Amino acid sequence: MKKAVVTGVMKVELQEFPIPQATGDLVVVKIHISPMCTEYKAYLEGEHRDCLGHEAVGEVVEVAQPGAVQVGDRVVVTPLFPCGQCSLCKQGDYIYCKHNYPMQDATMAQYVLKPAWNLFKIPDDVSYEQAALTICGLGPSFGAYQTLGLSASDTILITGLGPVGIGAVINAKYRGARVIAVESNEYRRNLAAELGADGLIDPRDPDAVEQIKSLSGGEGPDCALDCSGAVPAHRLCIDAVRCRGKVAFVGECNTETPIVISRDLLRKGIHLLGSWHYNLNDFPKILEVIRHSPLVDKLVSHVFPMSRIEEAFAVSASQNNAKILLKAWE
Ligand SMILES: [Zn+2]
Numbered sequence: 001m002k003k004a005v006v007t008g009v010m011k012v013e014l015q016e017f018p019i020p021q022a023t024g025d026l027v028v029v030k031i032h033i034s035p036m037c038t039e040y041k042a043y044l045e046g047e048h049r050d051c052l053g054h055e056a057v058g059e060v061v062e063v064a065q066p067g068a069v070q071v072g073d074r075v076v077v078t079p080l081f082p083c084g085q086c087s088l089c090k091q092g093d094y095i096y097c098k099h100n101y102p103m104q105d106a107t108m109a110q111y112v113l114k115p116a117w118n119l120f121k122i123p124d125d126v127s128y129e130q131a132a133l134t135i136c137g138l139g140p141s142f143g144a145y146q147t148l149g150l151s152a153s154d155t156i157l158i159t160g161l162g163p164v165g166i167g168a169v170i171n172a173k174y175r176g177a178r179v180i181a182v183e184s185n186e187y188r189r190n191l192a193a194e195l196g197a198d199g200l201i202d203p204r205d206p207d208a209v210e211q212i213k214s215l216s217g218g219e220g221p222d223c224a225l226d227c228s229g230a231v232p233a234h235r236l237c238i239d240a241v242r243c244r245g246k247v248a249f250v251g252e253c254n255t256e257t258p259i260v261i262s263r264d265l266l267r268k269g270i271h272l273l274g275s276w277h278y279n280l281n282d283f284p285k286i287l288e289v290i291r292h293s294p295l296v297d298k299l300v301s302h303v304f305p306m307s308r309i310e311e312a313f314a315v316s317a318s319q320n321n322a323k324i325l326l327k328a329w330e
């Protein structure tokens with residue numbers, strides 16, 4: 001089977017690998033679509049990597065024992081290899097499982113091996129293209145909004161309009177919230193405007209906080225969601241949100257964000273929360289967004305056959321894109 005491999009700085013190619021085999025409760029999924037996510041970082045860094053991609057949709061083609069899925073089932077493949085046994089897995093918060101199978105398997109490939117229990121079955125009225133948005137496209141913001149309780153009476157600040165941030169705008173609009181979006185990339189700002197963002201802010205403006213406050217009644221937005229993983233955006237969210245507001249973080253970040261407990265938290269009474277994907281039990285609710293949001297199609301900016309992997313990575317790294325879908329067999 002073919003699988004994407006980063007072979008150097010801005011170098012990616014398809015190489016041949018053996019097809020995985022079903023064993024125990026690990027089943028083989030023939031991948032139809034692999035959405036692109038953060039893999040462009042490996043492409044820019046250039047370290048050799050043959051395990052790219054963590055989200056996919058496809059069809060179960062081999063099982064080793066009776067289980068949660070059967071051959072022929074259309075399924076969503078989610079990140080990681082959670083155990084299915086611990087309390088987090090059992091309550092649907094599998095993404096936080098600390099007992100993952102000791103394995104790695106990539107989704108930028110034609111087949112992938114996955115625990116059967118963690119595959120979400122795709123209903124007949126939902127296409128593979130639509131189901132591909134239930135993972136990192138709409139998932140992280142959906143999970144955060146469930147915890148924030150985001151509703152039509154709220155104004156939300158969204159920082160960073162990559163595919164996750166664009167998904168966040170779509171999810172917020174679906175809930176009827178007012179959206180103030182922050183992004184420096186013009187392509188992405190224009191896309192947010194098309195999606196009906198009520199305010200658009202360039203984070204390079206020195207008065208960005210004041211602009212955000214004036215767009216939200218002077219007090220600041222009720223909630224903020226950082227999708228950028230950038231420290232200045234974390235500060236912007238904390239500084240701009242109103243007293244007693246809530247800030248959620250879904251953008252990965254491994255550097256320190258300075259926070260002064262008294263000034264930033266106690267005396268503003270704000271809540272900070274981290275969120276990673278969403279609870280498995282909410283999968284039917286994400287499907288409702290896909291079925292009924294008039295904006296959801298705009299989340300996909302490009303579809304590439306996997307044979308044009310180099311072009312797909314170049315677009316992904318350019319940041320002039322929303323979600324990119326790779327068709328694994330074309
Ligand atoms: Zn677990």
Ligand SMILES: [Zn+2]
Pocket residue numbers: 037038054055136
């Ligand atoms: Zn992802």
